[in-house]
Amino acid sequence: MNFLPKLSPRNDQQREIDAHNEVLRYVAKVGGQLFGPIPKGHRREFFNLDKHTWVWHEEWVDNHGQRQAVMTQYHIRPDGILKSQGDQTYRRISHAELHNLYQAVELYEEVVPPALDRLLQRV
Amino acid sequence: MSNTYQPQPDYYSLPRTGSPEQIAVMSIIEQTISSIAYFRETASRADADIEEALHPERFPLRNRPVQLENSVGVSELTQHHSDLINDLAEARARNELDAAGPLQMAHVPVEQLAAAATQEAHQTFETAVPPQPAQFAAVQPLAPMEQPQPQPQAERAPAPLEQPTFFVPDGSNHNNFGLAA
Numbered sequence: 001m002n003f004l005p006k007l008s009p010r011n012d013q014q015r016e017i018d019a020h021n022e023v024l025r026y027v028a029k030v031g032g033q034l035f036g037p038i039p040k041g042h043r044r045e046f047f048n049l050d051k052h053t054w055v056w057h058e059e060w061v062d063n064h065g066q067r068q069a070v071m072t073q074y075h076i077r078p079d080g081i082l083k084s085q086g087d088q089t090y091r092r093i094s095h096a097e098l099h100n101l102y103q104a105v106e107l108y109e110e111v112v113p114p115a116l117d118r119l120l121q122r123v
Numbered sequence: 124m125s126n127t128y129q130p131q132p133d134y135y136s137l138p139r140t141g142s143p144e145q146i147a148v149m150s151i152i153e154q155t156i157s158s159i160a161y162f163r164e165t166a167s168r169a170d171a172d173i174e175e176a177l178h179p180e181r182f183p184l185r186n187r188p189v190q191l192e193n194s195v196g197v198s199e200l201t202q203h204h205s206d207l208i209n210d211l212a213e214a215r216a217r218n219e220l221d222a223a224g225p226l227q228m229a230h231v232p233v234e235q236l237a238a239a240a241t242q243e244a245h246q247t248f249e250t251a252v253p254p255q256p257a258q259f260a261a262v263q264p265l266a267p268m269e270q271p272q273p274q275p276q277a278e279r280a281p282a283p284l285e286q287p288t289f290f291v292p293d294g295s296n297h298n299n300f301g302l303a304a
Contacts, residue, residue, distance in 0.1 A: 012143050019147035027151065048158045076162050080169045095173040102166050109159050116152045123144040 023119070024049075028057070030115050034107045046104065047112075052076045054105070074101060 028045035038044050043059040054074040062068050075082040075090065081098060082090040093101065141149070 015143035016147050019144040020150065023147050023151050027155075048155055050154065051158045051161050054158075054162070076158075076165050078165070080172070081162075081165060095170070098166060098170060098173065102163075102170075105159060105162050105166075108155075113152055113155055116148055116155070120145060120148045120152070123142065123148060 019123075023116070026119070027112055027116070028055075030112055031108055032057075034104060034111060046108070048108070049073075054101070 024047065028047035031046035031048075032038065032044035034046060035044070039060070041061050043057075045055070045057040047055055049055050052075060054076070056072040056074075057069070058071075059067060059069040070085060073084050074093070075084065081093050081101070083093050083097075084090050140146075
């Protein structure tokens with residue numbers, strides 16, 4: 001019986017980690033739908049990973065039947081917003097892109113927290 | 124900004140209690156709200172910086188020459204010295220001052236005073252520029268967000284973020300919480 005006090009907290013912690021990842025996947029899916037219907041064969045996710053990182057992931061099958069994927073990360077730094085795509089280089093985003101991203105985050109704010117609120121009432 | 128989300132107060136005022144799943148959801152709500160606020164603050168600042176670089180004429184105050192300690196600008200300082208020189212010259216013409224005294228100031232070229240003041244202003248500008256982190260030294264400008272996204276021609280997605288439209292989930296997908304995704 002001595003293992004129970006050790007095992008239970010670890011199980012709770014693991015449950016929270018699993019739930020956290022699952023909620024993130026749910027949020028990513030909801031975020032991916034902010035920009036309109038997703039074309040058939042596409043998978044689009046847009047979500048806030050942490051305070052400094054927003055992620056946009058898109059997958060699709062090209063004309064040759066090959067699966068393609070692009071992951072774009074926006075890094076929120078005190079001195080500005082930087083972007084990386086696959087490679088390890090960081091680039092400062094343009095004015096137009098900043099404007100678009102701002103709109104996306106505003107939409108995100110309108111949709112995602114209320115969706116999480118509803119989720120919270122049911123778990 | 125319309126429909127700004129107002130978080131439930133108990134997310135912040137009470138310790139997190141509940142099942143691990145509830146705690147996970149509350150944690151992500153809190154993180155989301157905090158991240159959005161941080162993004163908005165940073166984006167607003169970056170937006171002003173970009174606007175200023177593109178349209179410096181819209182930021183007359185931010186581009187105004189640095190003021191010296193006595194609150195006199197470079198051009199005003201130059202004018203101040205010109206006036207002083209003129210006053211002294213007039214005083215000498217009236218024999219009101221000793222020729223060996225302050226009249227020597229009249230021999231200091233106005234341009235030299237202005238150059239010194241300008242150099243001081245530039246030095247102040249340089250020290251006011253925050254240093255770039257070394258890891259971001261090679262930052263290059265990039266095309267707008269919608270362009271780098273490679274899309275197949277046949278099934279091209281709507282230009283992402285170009286005209287974002289709210290999409291109502293159809294409830295066809297479910298996650299393990301039993302809720303529509």
